[in-house]
Amino acid sequence: MTEAKPPRADDPLFLAALETLIPENTPFPSAAAGDLPDRVLEDVVTEAGEEVLQIFLTALPEGLAAQDTEAREVSLNSMQSKFPAEFAAVLRHVYNAYYAAPQVREVLEGVDGYPARPPNYAGYELDPFDDGSLAIQRQRAPFWRKA
Amino acid sequence: MGAAAGLAAARSKYGRLIRDAHAAEDIESEVLIIGAGASGAAAAWRLSELGFDVVCLEQGDWLDYLEIPSIEDDWELIRQRSWNPNPNIRGLASDYPVEDSDSPIKPLMYNGVGGSTIMWSCHAPRFHPSDFRTNTLDGVGADWPLSYWDLEPYYDLNDRMSGVSGLNGDPANPERPPRPLAPLPIGKGAERIASALDDMGWHWWPNDVQVYSSAYGNETGDCNHCGPCELACPVRAKASTDVTYWPKALDNGVRLISKARVFELESDERGRVTGAAYYDRDGVVRRVSARVVIVAANGIGTPRLLQLSASKSHPDGLANRSGQVGRNLMLHPVALVTGVFDENLEGYRGITANCITSQEFYETIDGATFKRGYMIQFLRSLGPVLTALGGYGVPIPWGQGHHKRFLEVFNHTATAGIVCEDIADPNNRITLDSTLTDDNGIPAPRMTYTLSDNSKDMIAHGLKTCTEIMQAAGARETYSMELVEQGGFHLMGTARMGDDPETSVLNRWSQAHDADNLFVIDGSAFTTAAAVNPTNTLQALALRAADRIAETRGEI
Numbered sequence: 001m002t003e004a005k006p007p008r009a010d011d012p013l014f015l016a017a018l019e020t021l022i023p024e025n026t027p028f029p030s031a032a033a034g035d036l037p038d039r040v041l042e043d044v045v046t047e048a049g050e051e052v053l054q055i056f057l058t059a060l061p062e063g064l065a066a067q068d069t070e071a072r073e074v075s076l077n078s079m080q081s082k083f084p085a086e087f088a089a090v091l092r093h094v095y096n097a098y099y100a101a102p103q104v105r106e107v108l109e110g111v112d113g114y115p116a117r118p119p120n121y122a123g124y125e126l127d128p129f130d131d132g133s134l135a136i137q138r139q140r141a142p143f144w145r146k147a
Numbered sequence: 148m149g150a151a152a153g154l155a156a157a158r159s160k161y162g163r164l165i166r167d168a169h170a171a172e173d174i175e176s177e178v179l180i181i182g183a184g185a186s187g188a189a190a191a192w193r194l195s196e197l198g199f200d201v202v203c204l205e206q207g208d209w210l211d212y213l214e215i216p217s218i219e220d221d222w223e224l225i226r227q228r229s230w231n232p233n234p235n236i237r238g239l240a241s242d243y244p245v246e247d248s249d250s251p252i253k254p255l256m257y258n259g260v261g262g263s264t265i266m267w268s269c270h271a272p273r274f275h276p277s278d279f280r281t282n283t284l285d286g287v288g289a290d291w292p293l294s295y296w297d298l299e300p301y302y303d304l305n306d307r308m309s310g311v312s313g314l315n316g317d318p319a320n321p322e323r324p325p326r327p328l329a330p331l332p333i334g335k336g337a338e339r340i341a342s343a344l345d346d347m348g349w350h351w352w353p354n355d356v357q358v359y360s361s362a363y364g365n366e367t368g369d370c371n372h373c374g375p376c377e378l379a380c381p382v383r384a385k386a387s388t389d390v391t392y393w394p395k396a397l398d399n400g401v402r403l404i405s406k407a408r409v410f411e412l413e414s415d416e417r418g419r420v421t422g423a424a425y426y427d428r429d430g431v432v433r434r435v436s437a438r439v440v441i442v443a444a445n446g447i448g449t450p451r452l453l454q455l456s457a458s459k460s461h462p463d464g465l466a467n468r469s470g471q472v473g474r475n476l477m478l479h480p481v482a483l484v485t486g487v488f489d490e491n492l493e494g495y496r497g498i499t500a501n502c503i504t505s506q507e508f509y510e511t512i513d514g515a516t517f518k519r520g521y522m523i524q525f526l527r528s529l530g531p532v533l534t535a536l537g538g539y540g541v542p543i544p545w546g547q548g549h550h551k552r553f554l555e556v557f558n559h560t561a562t563a564g565i566v567c568e569d570i571a572d573p574n575n576r577i578t579l580d581s582t583l584t585d586d587n588g589i590p591a592p593r594m595t596y597t598l599s600d601n602s603k604d605m606i607a608h609g610l611k612t613c614t615e616i617m618q619a620a621g622a623r624e625t626y627s628m629e630l631v632e633q634g635g636f637h638l639m640g641t642a643r644m645g646d647d648p649e650t651s652v653l654n655r656w657s658q659a660h661d662a663d664n665l666f667v668i669d670g671s672a673f674t675t676a677a678a679v680n681p682t683n684t685l686q687a688l689a690l691r692a693a694d695r696i697a698e699t700r701g702e703i
Binding site for chain 2: 021025047128
């Protein structure tokens with residue numbers, strides 16, 4: 001356990017945790033890349049409160065940054081079982097910050113085709129409804145219950 | 148046109164719709180309506196068409212169409228916060244808290260001009276004829292004091308006023324007039340499921356949706372299939388009542404006073420309602436006196452207000468001689484089954500919660516352990532943030548396999564929502580909380596609700612059925628959510644209609660048994676819940692009540 005200190009986005013322990021929660025997987029960045037740690041930090045502190053983040057950071061093993069991936073996952077799994085509420089809160093904000101970030105959305109557009117923009121005002125194209133698809137249903141007699 | 152210029156042009160085209168008014172003094176009116184949502188707006192329009200002087204008090208404000216989240220990059224974050232459908236999470240000044248710790252299903256609503264139609268996905272089915280006769284047919288619940296056929300002309304009128312995209316000819320429902328607008332596209336996921344349902348010999352039909360496949364009236368637009376209708380519609384292609392009924396009602400002279408929080412309906416020694424007292428936008432207590440008062444504050448807000456309005460002539464709360472005010476709270480318990488498909492279904496294209504439904508299991512099934520039935524409403528997939536968070540039940544795990552799993556699921560899912568008919572239980576109820584208050588110090592409502600064994604058995608049946616459907620549609624895996632906690636959008640039954648004043652609050656005209664100049668027209672009035680979305684029905688009831696007020700003008 002480390003001692004409590006004001007949370008910082010460049011804290012190696014914090015970065016190691018983010019890197020373990022969402023590791024780099026080309027072309028996707030890890031949650032520790034670029035400005036993502038700042039986004040996560042802001043999201044957690046604003047929405048869940050600094051105290052939650054402090055509990056999370058304090059519970060991280062000091063040597064996490066030096067561990068290999070498998071060992072880090074074991075450490076975080078252990079922490080998740082000991083501090084489920086705080087872990088879930090931080091994870092929620094990691095996901096929030098990560099998948100709302102423009103750089104991640106651009107990668108996602110390249111991989112999946114999901115446009116890296118908000119739904120409006122452009123919306124999306126869809127083929128019109130095919131009335132012929134109801135052919136079988138139209139053969140059925142009304143079956144609503146008389147009352 | 149560049150993106151920025153396009154955005155500016157769209158904002159200009161679909162700019163603000165606000166037409167605000169407030170009263171600097173006590174006022175009088177012929178009819179006073181509490182609540183500017185689905186039913187309040189419909190009644191205001193109808194009564195103003197019939198020549199009534201109408202005032203409406205609404206605790207929330209007009210929606211600012213320039214502030215809608217789905218035009219922002221972080222729209223999925225806003226959705227979880229200031230646009231959360233749960234007022235306890237959203238916590239805006241226009242909201243009041245609901246003590247919900249005794250309910251496994253949490254209350255959802257929106258407080259503002261348009262009410263919860265601002266956040267609805269516009270599914271506009273009709274109740275079935277059997278829904279009005281569940282006691283006679285199935286020995287559960289109570290029969291309504293009116294029939295489907297009494298309401299049918301008002302369903303038709305509401306369709307015309309609100310605009311409906313869809314197709315008539317559905318064999319699961321009585322015939323209805325041609326829908327004013329062509330059906331909306333159903334998308335790849337629903338096409339797969341529809342084909343599977345055909346193979347299984349089960350019903351499906353494209354939804355009746357109050358979203359516009361092409362513009363319907365002034366200041367409306369065409370649906371652009373953006374997805375999140377629950378975040379309001381920045382192109383005004385859906386029938387929220389700030390777009391449909393309110394502009395027409397205001398043109399007719401209705402005075403709509405927003406940011407006006409009513410805390411008491413006042414009554415005289417004969418028991419007649421004389422008007423309402425409210426806090427205005429500056430916190431000043433003001434009054435509106437009226438000859439007729441209509442409450443349209445939803446299935447939680449209405450019983451709260453009636454209970455707050457106890458008086459010498461109504462010692463147990465207004466119109467509560469039967470003791471039924473606040474009781475018989477009905478929701479629609481919802482469970483989900485999600486199928487994961489190899490194909491990218493592009494589930495972000497189109498309304499998230501609206502494409503096709505199956506009413507194959509709508510009625511009581513021979514040999515089943517439960518009475519009445521459920522509707523299966525098929526849903527599209529969620530955005531990336533909510534997919535990662537597991538909005539349909541299973542979050543994407545963290546760690547080395549995270550992205551692989553995310554890409555397997557994202558845009559590769561279709562979901563079946565099992566919408567269960569809820570049978571009224573007097574122990575499921577709204578009361579006044581003894582300690583919690585809103586910002587004005589008004590006692591907050593307490594929601595007490597237990598999921599019945601009937602609902603549990605119905606959910607179990609639905610989960611099995613929908614898993615079969617997903618597998619038949621080609622899903623390579625399925626997962627489920629056995630009860631959607633954040634699912635209490637449909638709030639019904641807490642001031643129910645009936646012929647017997649000893650067991651019901653309202654008569655067949657939505658008129659209080661105990662005060663003939665008091666009407667309740669929101670979901671509180673429902674005697675049964677059916678297994679379909681209630682908005683269309685409560686708007687039809689509101690239009691019918693308005694006609695009754697006109698027919699008896701001078702008598703009440």
